[in-house]
Amino acid sequence: MSETVATDEAARKQGLREELTARRKAMTPDLIDGRGLKVQSRFLASPYYQKARTVALYAPIRGEVPTRDILIAALQDEKIVCYPLSHVHGRILSFRAIKSEAELEPGRLGVREPSNSSDLIPVDQIDLFVVPGLGFTRDGKRLGRGGGYYDATLRAASARSRRVGLAFSDQIVQMMPTNGDDVDMDLVVTEIESYRGLFRDWDFLDT
Template identity: 85%
Template structure:
């Protein structure tokens, strides 16, 4: 077995352990605590230059203790940004997105996650400026640990080079170091209820690059 294969296998094993630990942390949070801390995360995100510069924003509908995004949706619609959400039906590993103009256009999909109705406009991945990304864990340097499906990583790799990605998390989800492989995609910034972590921290003027 090659050294690269050994490293990949070791990273995968560490990820399994971390997913179990971080999932347990999320399950320990009450709904009230998620809502309370979630308001602070969203407020901090809305004050970021990445949000300010973006014209088309991809959000997610939270599940299983993920950071809420409703305040971001309301603010983005008021700011006349294009807001889109991923669909549960995917072709390959790249997510498809539809835009919405009202929260009422989100309905439970086949996996129980709220998503846009079929009447909403499809938004090509390469037209999205800013991806707001969920995760089980993040590191201060921008590494992300997802649930293991790899859909967001594949989607972010297929996105435009000018796009940016911001991870939303609670403080308990921050891990100083995360194992990664070549399939993983780093965040430009991670926002929690009490801090903004730099990650890749690429230019805010991404729309002009």
């Protein structure tokens, strides 16, 4: 990729980030909670969730889709549930498992994360990654906040792992600038419908 093309792509990504951030800021807490319940319910009905044994969740910030209902259901279903830590070695996220919501506490960036007493879960042992994002396309492309940590982590994960993006319908866009570092989702779930991305086989635990 030439320097000019890369610069143009970066500028288009930044413009889209600003637009999608503004959309998210326009959502009220009640709207986020109400729509969030529908997103989580739709996700919990997906075969990706039902087949997974180890699920990586995120603690929502700044208008991201809530995940509390997923956490409660996954613990009741006796799945291993883990969250990323704010301390990153290189570009790959580290994850720790929790057994109750009370084990999440504010980290150094203000995002809730597991305490140091929780068990570390190697990235290659995670079956299903639940991924936040500023925007998604219907075919599974994702726009994050620009750090590239999730993309690097998902590339380092096991080939049998799957990834599902959670979003509000306002975050779905027609087109998105991408490059070779970007990682697509298997499924994008909104409060209105779910969109097939890569949509790889959900019997991933047997592969």
